[in-house]
Amino acid sequence: MVAVTLHNITHIYDRRVKALDNLNVEFKDRKLSAVLGPSGCGKTTLLKIIAGLLRPTEGRVYFDSRDVTDLHPRDRNVSMVFQFPVVYVTMTVHDNLAIPLQARGFSKGEIHRMVKEVAQFLDVEQYLNVRAGRLPLHIKQKVALGRAIIRDFDILILDEPLTYIDPAARLELRERIVRIKLEREKTMLYVTHDQAEALTLGDMIAIMKDGKLLQYSSPEDVYYNPKNTFVAWFIGNPGMNLINCEYVRKGEKNFIKFKDVEIAISDQLAKLISDRSETNEIILGIRPEHVRLSLRRSPDSFPARVELVEELGYLTISVLKHEDIEFRVKSPTRVKEGEEVYVEFPKENLRIFTRDGFLIA
Amino acid sequence: MGGLKLINISKKIGGKKVLDNVNLTIPEGVFTALLGPAGAGKTTLLRIIAGVESPDSGKIIIDNKDVTGLPPKYRNVAMVYQTFALYPHMKVFDNIANPLKAKGMKPDEIRRKVMDVAELLRIPHLLERYPRELSGGEMQRVALARAIVKEASVYLLDEPLTNLDYKLRERMREELRTMSRKMKFTIIYATSDPIDVLTMADQVAVILNGKILAQGPVQEVYERPCCVEVAAALSFPPINLIDAIVERRNGTLILKMPFAEIEGTRWADKLSTERKYLIGIRPHQIVLLKDRSAEYDVVLEAKLHLAHVIGSETICYISINGYNLRILLPYIYRMTREEEKVFIGFNYDNLLIFDGQTHARVV
Numbered sequence: 198m199v200a201v202t203l204h205n206i207t208h209i210y211d212r213r214v215k216a217l218d219n220l221n222v223e224f225k226d227r228k229l230s231a232v233l234g235p236s237g238c239g240k241t242t243l244l245k246i247i248a249g250l251l252r253p254t255e256g257r258v259y260f261d262s263r264d265v266t267d268l269h270p271r272d273r274n275v276s277m278v279f280q281f282p283v284v285y286v287t288m289t290v291h292d293n294l295a296i297p298l299q300a301r302g303f304s305k306g307e308i309h310r311m312v313k314e315v316a317q318f319l320d321v322e323q324y325l326n327v328r329a330g331r332l333p334l335h336i337k338q339k340v341a342l343g344r345a346i347i348r349d350f351d352i353l354i355l356d357e358p359l360t361y362i363d364p365a366a367r368l369e370l371r372e373r374i375v376r377i378k379l380e381r382e383k384t385m386l387y388v389t390h391d392q393a394e395a396l397t398l399g400d401m402i403a404i405m406k407d408g409k410l411l412q413y414s415s416p417e418d419v420y421y422n423p424k425n426t427f428v429a430w431f432i433g434n435p436g437m438n439l440i441n442c443e444y445v446r447k448g449e450k451n452f453i454k455f456k457d458v459e460i461a462i463s464d465q466l467a468k469l470i471s472d473r474s475e476t477n478e479i480i481l482g483i484r485p486e487h488v489r490l491s492l493r494r495s496p497d498s499f500p501a502r503v504e505l506v507e508e509l510g511y512l513t514i515s516v517l518k519h520e521d522i523e524f525r526v527k528s529p530t531r532v533k534e535g536e537e538v539y540v541e542f543p544k545e546n547l548r549i550f551t552r553d554g555f556l557i558a
Numbered sequence: 559m560g561g562l563k564l565i566n567i568s569k570k571i572g573g574k575k576v577l578d579n580v581n582l583t584i585p586e587g588v589f590t591a592l593l594g595p596a597g598a599g600k601t602t603l604l605r606i607i608a609g610v611e612s613p614d615s616g617k618i619i620i621d622n623k624d625v626t627g628l629p630p631k632y633r634n635v636a637m638v639y640q641t642f643a644l645y646p647h648m649k650v651f652d653n654i655a656n657p658l659k660a661k662g663m664k665p666d667e668i669r670r671k672v673m674d675v676a677e678l679l680r681i682p683h684l685l686e687r688y689p690r691e692l693s694g695g696e697m698q699r700v701a702l703a704r705a706i707v708k709e710a711s712v713y714l715l716d717e718p719l720t721n722l723d724y725k726l727r728e729r730m731r732e733e734l735r736t737m738s739r740k741m742k743f744t745i746i747y748a749t750s751d752p753i754d755v756l757t758m759a760d761q762v763a764v765i766l767n768g769k770i771l772a773q774g775p776v777q778e779v780y781e782r783p784c785c786v787e788v789a790a791a792l793s794f795p796p797i798n799l800i801d802a803i804v805e806r807r808n809g810t811l812i813l814k815m816p817f818a819e820i821e822g823t824r825w826a827d828k829l830s831t832e833r834k835y836l837i838g839i840r841p842h843q844i845v846l847l848k849d850r851s852a853e854y855d856v857v858l859e860a861k862l863h864l865a866h867v868i869g870s871e872t873i874c875y876i877s878i879n880g881y882n883l884r885i886l887l888p889y890i891y892r893m894t895r896e897e898e899k900v901f902i903g904f905n906y907d908n909l910l911i912f913d914g915q916t917h918a919r920v921v
Binding site: 431 | 728739758780792869875890895
């Protein structure tokens with residue numbers, strides 16, 4: 198039971214490349230935190246610092262209240278699985294799995310029992326006496342995963358473990374990782390650039406960009422309440438629509454407005470906008486799957502033209518334009534390119550950001 | 559009318575039949591996807607069209623002209639590869655200009671054409687850079703620009719989006735589609751990803767083991783696949799295929815699946831008790847229910863093993879009596895515990911029924 202706290206962590210490579218920029222986060226105890234971000238955002242540097250493979254240029258690392266910044270990796274009780282499976286190719290799967298136990302002085306009988314149990318769990322029993330070098334990549338990765346979990350660990354770190362695994366085999370490994378999470382209840386960190394993996398596996402998601410942590414919250418929160426416009430766009434296929442708007446007040450009533458479209462908003466939201474935004478210029482965010490599309494006009498709808506239709510089979514993504522404002526809709530309603538349709542932005546799904554991209558409400 | 563026509567193309571490589579009597583008609587201005595798994599023969603077919611490889615038999619007609627014996631440079635075909643294949647020592651401008659220089663075009667005309675194409679692909683700011691200074695998405699655009707600048711009759715794209723991350727793929731799909739519409743390009747786009755086909759193509763040809771299994775407008779092939787293989791290739795997530803047999807009991811027809819029996823009198827004239835069947839149901843046509851009391855033709859109890867959230871949808875992996883099925887939910891669903899108990903529902907109308915031996919669709 199260990200929460201991992203990073204306090205003011207900055208890391209600079211070769212005195213010039215800033216990989217992490219004053220990062221603060223407390224990765225929750227006994228949860229799987231997915232660390233998500235585009236390549237080059239600093240994810241792997243972050244993991245190395247937690248595992249002790251890298252000493253941060255500045256800042257401290259805590260496991261619960263214990264400062265481990267100066268602790269050797271082997272004294273941190275962290276297990277790791279990497280992108281490429283690390284196995285001893287000349288040794289059998291059995292012996293590969295046994296290594297972490299031998300170093301800890303278990304008896305032969307105990308080792309045998311534990312190896313068997315893990316092999317069963319990962320469905321690699323039939324390979325126990327096969328040399329690891331002869332196995333396909335996804336089986337090797339299972340062995341690497343087995344070696345990481347066969348002993349008692351405080352923290353399990355997985356660094357893009359499925360990137361090089363064949364898509365068909367990925368699913369099985371993913372399922373095993375979910376089971377480890379649910380059964381072992383340990384603190385797990387899972388680095389990935391794939392949002393689907395992060396949303397599927399993560400109890401919590403940390404989104405990084407340019408060495409900074411943009412948001413650390415539940416997958417639902419990341420999806421529904423992105424803290425800024427980058428997260429809003431990065432999560433979702435396609436990401437959230439972002440439309441430049443103006444906040445206007447007419448008598449007692451409050452609106453947000455783009456072109457000739459006015460959307461009435463509550464007094465409460467109006468107050469938040471005037472408190473948190475320095476100008477009336479704001480950004481409206483709405484997810485493509487939340488936009489309501491209809492072939493008929495309704496009181497709250499406005500017209501738009503279908504510019505482009507992309508079928509997914511189960512849903513349709515269409516690119517719509519109202520004057521020169523472009524946005525995307527994901528809906529089961531079939532529309533045709535060139536068609537005039539009516540669109541509604543349901544109030545409960547609107548998100549408002551400041552012009553520099555921070556969530557207001 | 560121009561376009562491309564392939565007649566009876568066959569090809570063996572190292573004694574193995576890679577293409578087996580391929581016939582394909584691609585009208586001018588139509589975006590055609592060539593869909594098939596790795597090793598199906600897609601790349602060989604593109605290479606034969608481009609002229610870098612010759613067929614053992616058959617003809618290639620481009621713009622009503624038989625080009626079968628012509629070398630690549632006389633075919634007016636442009637190709638874009640998965641790996642971009644840019645010249646590392648040349649700036650972006652020169653990479654794009656290269657095919658025009660080879661044609662002996664005048665410098666100011668080259669300049670104008672390169673600028674036009676750069677504008678179209680939104681890369682004017684990259685022209686003075688070297689390939690190593692570009693991101694994957696930018697390199698792909700430059701490779702496309704180099705193909706487009708040739709003003710070819712046919713553009714061959716060999717899985718050009720495979721090496722891009724999902725955000726870029728999302729954007730490139732939209733751009734490719736917009737551009738092909740606007741410019742009325744004749745495109746053959748080889749891919750193994752059904753989403754590429756559904757989102758971009760007008761027409762699809764499904765290829766497997768060197769044979770074209772189906773060809774036609776995307777929506778038609780999707781909704782009425784001729785066989786199991788076509789349904790499987792053009793479905794995301796992969797279609798569920800369930801073994802079934804037919805029994806007659808007291809005058810009613812029963813379709814027996816490993817985990818359930820459904821009444822099948824409606825298909826009485828199409829099914830026989832003598833044969834085995836495969837029932838296809840697309841993951842999005844199965845719904846997740848809270849209880850049994852819902853208005854679906856079939857409601858079953860199932861165990862949920864994994865909820866895989868893919869953006870704003872979820873693929874659920876469930877099992878019924880040990881039989882695995884995939885379902886797609888159009889919303890985010892998260893598991894609360896291992897092997898959650900759930901109910902699923904689907905309707906008869908959404909079932910595709912295939913013959914178990916011939917794999918042809920019967921319903």
